Amino acid sequence: MANYDFDIGILGGGAAGLTVASGAAQFGAKTLLIEKEKELGGDCLHFGCVPSKTLIRTAHIRHLMKNAGKYGLPYVDLRPVDFGEVTKRIRSVIRVIQEHDSEERFCKLGARVEFGNANFIDEHAIRLNSEIYSAKNWVIATGSSPFIPDIEGIDKTPYITNKELFSLTSLPKSMITIGGGPISIEMAQAFNRLGTKVTVVELSGQILGAEDKDMAEQLMHILISEGITFHLGSMPLSTKDLGNERELVIKNAEGRTVSLRAETLLIAVGRKTNLQGLGLEGLSIETDKKGLKIDKRLRTSHKHIYVAGDATGSYQFTHAAGYEGGIVLSNAILHLPRKADYTYMPWCTYTDPELASIGMNEKRAAAAGINYSVWTEEFRSIDRSLADGDEAGRIKLLLDEKEKPIGIQMLGPRAGDLLGEWVAVMNGKVRLSTLASSVHPYPTLAEINKKVAGNLFSGKIFSEKVKKALKFFFSLKGRACG
Numbered sequence: 001m002a003n004y005d006f007d008i009g010i011l012g013g014g015a016a017g018l019t020v021a022s023g024a025a026q027f028g029a030k031t032l033l034i035e036k037e038k039e040l041g042g043d044c045l046h047f048g049c050v051p052s053k054t055l056i057r058t059a060h061i062r063h064l065m066k067n068a069g070k071y072g073l074p075y076v077d078l079r080p081v082d083f084g085e086v087t088k089r090i091r092s093v094i095r096v097i098q099e100h101d102s103e104e105r106f107c108k109l110g111a112r113v114e115f116g117n118a119n120f121i122d123e124h125a126i127r128l129n130s131e132i133y134s135a136k137n138w139v140i141a142t143g144s145s146p147f148i149p150d151i152e153g154i155d156k157t158p159y160i161t162n163k164e165l166f167s168l169t170s171l172p173k174s175m176i177t178i179g180g181g182p183i184s185i186e187m188a189q190a191f192n193r194l195g196t197k198v199t200v201v202e203l204s205g206q207i208l209g210a211e212d213k214d215m216a217e218q219l220m221h222i223l224i225s226e227g228i229t230f231h232l233g234s235m236p237l238s239t240k241d242l243g244n245e246r247e248l249v250i251k252n253a254e255g256r257t258v259s260l261r262a263e264t265l266l267i268a269v270g271r272k273t274n275l276q277g278l279g280l281e282g283l284s285i286e287t288d289k290k291g292l293k294i295d296k297r298l299r300t301s302h303k304h305i306y307v308a309g310d311a312t313g314s315y316q317f318t319h320a321a322g323y324e325g326g327i328v329l330s331n332a333i334l335h336l337p338r339k340a341d342y343t344y345m346p347w348c349t350y351t352d353p354e355l356a357s358i359g360m361n362e363k364r365a366a367a368a369g370i371n372y373s374v375w376t377e378e379f380r381s382i383d384r385s386l387a388d389g390d391e392a393g394r395i396k397l398l399l400d401e402k403e404k405p406i407g408i409q410m411l412g413p414r415a416g417d418l419l420g421e422w423v424a425v426m427n428g429k430v431r432l433s434t435l436a437s438s439v440h441p442y443p444t445l446a447e448i449n450k451k452v453a454g455n456l457f458s459g460k461i462f463s464e465k466v467k468k469a470l471k472f473f474f475s476l477k478g479r480a481c482g
């Protein structure tokens, strides 16, 4: 049997790579983790989830201050935002989390960490900083990068992506953000709330294209009411640097050419997988339209080379990367064959209100040819929402023909957290009657989960048939009013 330097080698020290490295090392596998940047943590920690959610929180606080009157408080004279102070807070949060993702921690766990650009020289070996390292198994967990669309003039126009966004030195007066996906929409609201005039340009007729149109539109109208401008169905044609401003020319939904101008141009139209420069061409590895062709066990056509995280080109979330890291561990280290199953992969767009989803929505159910019924409940019927002044939004529960839950979408305060109960319901195959009859603390937002499940049963429980039976058996006298 061939003798390799390591049991497993991992390219990429982000959410996926770190999950595999820590698990493999703790299981006693000789583990090599290679990261191209100077620090571990990947996009989520440095340019993604952590800085964006930290910024969103700051923007939320400012929004509350601006709307102090709504809560019976005196008007607050808001001074302009010093973005340097905001980025200072972002850096401090990253610093704390970085300790958890440090080289020292991984070394303590037993993994060797190396930094630099690695490329495969054969199916089992890579070259890194002029050294050769071989491993029995490899994991490609190199993540993704912002996709830059081919717009005329883009090469001569200064623009930013999520890589630069969180280290801007001052708050832009105005910003055009190209793309209507989660990153663009979250940042549009956050920057708008901090004082930037934001315009969103989206090619399709809806923001957040993976969501049902009614939910996405409800959110968009809230964002419009906060002052954001949307150009849906609009195609970016060209862009130009005007010195202090950038110009973006679009063809709008009516087919008219419109010139938009802003101090900052943010590009957030999607992601491309980081597979270039890895020497994969020399391995005659199979590819498909997403990138590397992988099976359900996340193995490439070379069964000992796995792919996890954004590099798969599938669900580009940190929790998906962590889940896939676990699948790789199970297959490569524990030799327990395990397939990835995305049926109940949840996600959330962290706008205010948040838009969270698990399982089927109407779009996906219709595409899959599933007959479904929809049950809804409004946040304004939840006492806690009213007390908090967060009454916008609703929950949408989809049931199949057997009245089993197949999906949830929730637009509302803390919807991402509230979805946790549905994660347990769906994965644990909990009966809706259990959820409907369980006691939830009052007043909490989570009562909406119990209430929407209860809607299914209240029609049956308080039906004319039941009333008639009770009247017959217990001589009930009927209505006392009207």
Ligand SMILES: Cc1cc2nc3c(=O)[nH]c(=O)nc-3n(C[C@H](O)[C@H](O)[C@H](O)COP(=O)(O)OP(=O)(O)OC[C@H]3O[C@@H](n4cnc5c(N)ncnc54)[C@H](O)[C@@H]3O)c2cc1C
Pocket (backbone or CB within 6 Å): 011, 012, 013, 014, 015, 016, 017, 034, 035, 036, 037, 040, 041, 042, 043, 044, 045, 047, 048, 049, 050, 052, 053, 116, 117, 118, 141, 142, 143, 144, 162, 183, 274, 277, 278, 308, 309, 310, 311, 315, 316, 317, 318, 319, 320, 321, 350
């Ligand atoms: C603005 C923004 C906000 C986001 N918010 C959320 C959120 O709220 N929730 C959520 O779930 N997801 C969010 N995401 C997505 C999330 O960041 C990614 O899904 C997650 O980081 C994927 O983890 P990963 O390990 O696959 O890739 P990454 O975290 O990107 O890690 C890949 C690592 O590989 C390294 N690498 C690349 N090439 C090489 C090479 N050749 N050799 C060695 N190393 C290499 C990179 O430097 C990087 O450190 C957000 C993304 C963005 C951009």
